[in-house]
Amino acid sequence: MSKLRDSVVSTCEKKFLLNLLKESKRLDGRAFNEFRDLKIEFGKDWGSCFVSLGETQVLAQVSCEIQLPKSTRPSEGILYINLELNPIAAPQFEAGRQSDLSVQLNRILEKCIKDSRAVDLESLCIKVKEKVWALRVDLNVLNHEGNILDCASVAALAALKHFRRPDVTCDGENIIIHTYAQRDTIPTVIHHYPVCISYAIYSNGEIILADPSLLEENVSEAQLMLGLNAYKELCGFYLGGSASVSADVILKVTNRAAKRALTVIDQLKEAVEQDDLKRQQNEEIGFQHSHSFSKDLSQNGNKLADILNAWRTVPTKKKKTEVKPEIVEQAKVEPIGKGNQSAVLLPPETENSPWNVSSDESEETENSTTNKTTNQNNKQEIMEVSSGSDSEEDQVIVLNAKNKMKKTKTKTKK
Amino acid sequence: MVVNVGDVVLPGECLPEPRSNKGVVILGPGLRRSEDDSKGLTVSRAGVLCHKAPNMYWVEGHAKRYVPCKGDLVVGVVAKKSGDQFKIDIGSAEHASLSAFSFEGATKKQKPDLQVGDVVYAKLVTAHREMEPELVCVNKYFKAANLGPLSNQGFLLNLDSRLIVRLLDVQHPLLAVLAKTCAYEIAIGMNGKVFVMGRTSKDTMHVAEALLAAQHHDNVTT
Numbered sequence: 001m002s003k004l005r006d007s008v009v010s011t012c013e014k015k016f017l018l019n020l021l022k023e024s025k026r027l028d029g030r031a032f033n034e035f036r037d038l039k040i041e042f043g044k045d046w047g048s049c050f051v052s053l054g055e056t057q058v059l060a061q062v063s064c065e066i067q068l069p070k071s072t073r074p075s076e077g078i079l080y081i082n083l084e085l086n087p088i089a090a091p092q093f094e095a096g097r098q099s100d101l102s103v104q105l106n107r108i109l110e111k112c113i114k115d116s117r118a119v120d121l122e123s124l125c126i127k128v129k130e131k132v133w134a135l136r137v138d139l140n141v142l143n144h145e146g147n148i149l150d151c152a153s154v155a156a157l158a159a160l161k162h163f164r165r166p167d168v169t170c171d172g173e174n175i176i177i178h179t180y181a182q183r184d185t186i187p188t189v190i191h192h193y194p195v196c197i198s199y200a201i202y203s204n205g206e207i208i209l210a211d212p213s214l215l216e217e218n219v220s221e222a223q224l225m226l227g228l229n230a231y232k233e234l235c236g237f238y239l240g241g242s243a244s245v246s247a248d249v250i251l252k253v254t255n256r257a258a259k260r261a262l263t264v265i266d267q268l269k270e271a272v273e274q275d276d277l278k279r280q281q282n283e284e285i286g287f288q289h290s291h292s293f294s295k296d297l298s299q300n301g302n303k304l305a306d307i308l309n310a311w312r313t314v315p316t317k318k319k320k321t322e323v324k325p326e327i328v329e330q331a332k333v334e335p336i337g338k339g340n341q342s343a344v345l346l347p348p349e350t351e352n353s354p355w356n357v358s359s360d361e362s363e364e365t366e367n368s369t370t371n372k373t374t375n376q377n378n379k380q381e382i383m384e385v386s387s388g389s390d391s392e393e394d395q396v397i398v399l400n401a402k403n404k405m406k407k408t409k410t411k412t413k414k
Numbered sequence: 415m416v417v418n419v420g421d422v423v424l425p426g427e428c429l430p431e432p433r434s435n436k437g438v439v440i441l442g443p444g445l446r447r448s449e450d451d452s453k454g455l456t457v458s459r460a461g462v463l464c465h466k467a468p469n470m471y472w473v474e475g476h477a478k479r480y481v482p483c484k485g486d487l488v489v490g491v492v493a494k495k496s497g498d499q500f501k502i503d504i505g506s507a508e509h510a511s512l513s514a515f516s517f518e519g520a521t522k523k524q525k526p527d528l529q530v531g532d533v534v535y536a537k538l539v540t541a542h543r544e545m546e547p548e549l550v551c552v553n554k555y556f557k558a559a560n561l562g563p564l565s566n567q568g569f570l571l572n573l574d575s576r577l578i579v580r581l582l583d584v585q586h587p588l589l590a591v592l593a594k595t596c597a598y599e600i601a602i603g604m605n606g607k608v609f610v611m612g613r614t615s616k617d618t619m620h621v622a623e624a625l626l627a628a629q630h631h632d633n634v635t636t
Contacts, residue, residue: 008491008492008503008531009531010491010532010533010570011532012533012565012566012567012569013569015566016567016568016569019615020615027619
């Protein structure tokens, strides 16, 4: 019954996005070369790491086991990287089936991390030709909002850096694996950190967006994915799509990506160090103690009010008389919810808002000198009113009503 | 496990004695009748248990998928065109089908010119878990009644189902507040897809931003 569905991008979304890009704007308000917020958190276990890039989320877990080495490389450990796209990330992904996208992403990640020899595999050897450690990095995409690759590459590297394997001793024939409690654990040796940086290309290389979101990714003509380490060394390069991009454009983008790679790697190292410090000081660790989730909610709570404010200020300057009655009306509307919801309707307390008496006056004084005297009268009245009544809300409404009346009066005078 | 109204509930938990009006209890999404106890209810979806006096119960939760429900008005994207049939992506497990004749005034010769990627506002006439959902763009008098293809100038958003329900409430002030500052057109689909079109792209953008921000703003009200 269930068929493989591709996500369809509607023409209106496409048009809207391309129009915005022509005006050099992006949907989420970022600059063309701006990346989304990168957050790195660690779980209680070694090698468990959660990375979010904006809304895109990837969970990485490193595990290890002892295996027979490959016959071609008998003294080297083995590194597996496995990225899975589950239906939890996006509805069009299917569980347990490799899609083109997942094969492509896996291949790029492997090229970037394995083929650039970022992890020292020789140190994973226990006994030549017989026993080596095999590290396995499992990456699960929890939410797909574009640019899985950047997020996954950071998650894989952070998890590998964070991971510690148990110590092993060998007494002649037998190999003993010591538990974490018995002996100190051994960190993975990582030579360099090749992180992936993605770009979306539009109109034959004229517009290049860093860290494309899901819609931007779907609409783009071509995708450029670069693997770079802190030493500006190119570890992976993938250009897909159909745009004809000139070489200097790519070179320019690569230089920009190198700068970004440096900041990402610094952040990655710092996050691991912070976690180490926490563990040493016996502080609480693990996902349940990371605060990003609760922070997110409170930030978003204020966002709506901000948008409504910013937006309202534009028309208030143009048509003052029109806005006044509007606001009075708005005050009559009863907020139906409790707590946060009421904040939607409460008067914004910014300088530009017409509720703020002082700013209102200053605007009016700019307009005409004749208004000044009436305004002063107005002020006195305000004082009286505020001393009389108890509740704040009432005051404001009365004020505005009077203001309004005053305004209409001044109008008739003119 | 016994739960109360306002609790976070998980599938399998039960509400033993729901309040009924003359023995009738109205169940919304996420609830079904308990198998062991004929009076009780069993939760079938994770979320917050909500109650509206006197006898309405439902579970509100965060879901990215849409489960089609007969009679819902939805916004969908044309995914495929085959003969007189359109396949519409409405965010459900399967694409919904829409006949080219179920538009106002459509005949064999005069069919709506829909392309892949166009957005339509339609009504679900069949929604069964074993069958493909079916859409129409006419009401029962064969009139369009605001249904049909939407303009290509606007923008399509995906919103949380909880906000959708609230926006459809006439008493919800957000749309009215937004309307005071600029004119815009909006089509709200129960499937979480919302089509917004303002006079300029800036207006569209602002309405879209406000709606997206409002998602995180709404508290669950019981």
